[in-house]
Amino acid sequence: NKTHKKIMSLVLEANDIFQEKKPCYELLVKSKVCEIWSLFFNEIDSILQEKQFVNSNDVLRLSKILDFIHSNYKNKITLDDIAESCNISKSECCRFFKKATRQTPFEYLLNYRIKKSIPLLLSDKYNITEIAEKVGFSNASYYTEIFKRVMDLSPTKYKKEQLFKS
Structure with missing residues (x-):
């Protein structure tokens, strides 16, 4: 959505x-991070306002799921693994996660993997196949397909655009 794209844009900025390391770059980076947190909290606040979280157990459950995904995104992850991370059934995991984040656990995982791949893509250290493997995709063509779906560009075109902006 629009907020998520703005957050991705701020991460890239x-x-x-x-990377440029101009004078006071640390403060400028901190400024961008603060903007990201602001957008994130506004997004979370809107979810909380809708009373989707009834109690702190729901927050704890979501935190466990996200921690599991963030810690294991490089590996093969199944819905069983995600549900097991907070001791709930697969169906409850899907229902709860969708209600909390407006996306399925698998959609979130794919988006997170793409987000983690962007710095690798822009670093010039790895080819597409290596990047795909490093962020948990089974092959480069699947990575490219998902990247296009999430970012509206192929990884190669995205990289060229980012380099052109620099």
Whole structure:
């Protein structure tokens, strides 16, 4: 959605500032991080306002799921693994996660993998196949397909555009 794209844009801007290392770059990066947190909290606040979280157990459950995904995104992850991380059934995991985040656990995982691949893509250290493997995709063509779906560009075109902006 629009907020998620803005957050991704800010992450990339912060990365660019960090790479350039101009005077006071640390403060500029911190500024971008603060903007990201602001957008994130506004997004979470809207979810909380809808009373989708009834109690702190729901927050704890979501935190466990996200921690599991963030810690294991490089590996093969199944819905069983995600549900097991917070001791709930697969169907309850899907229902709860969708209600909390407006996406399925698998959609979130794919988006997270793409987000984690962007710095690798822009670093020039790895080819597409290596990047795909490093962020948990089974092959480069699937990575490219998902990247296009999430970012509206192929990884190669995205990289060219980012380099052109620099």
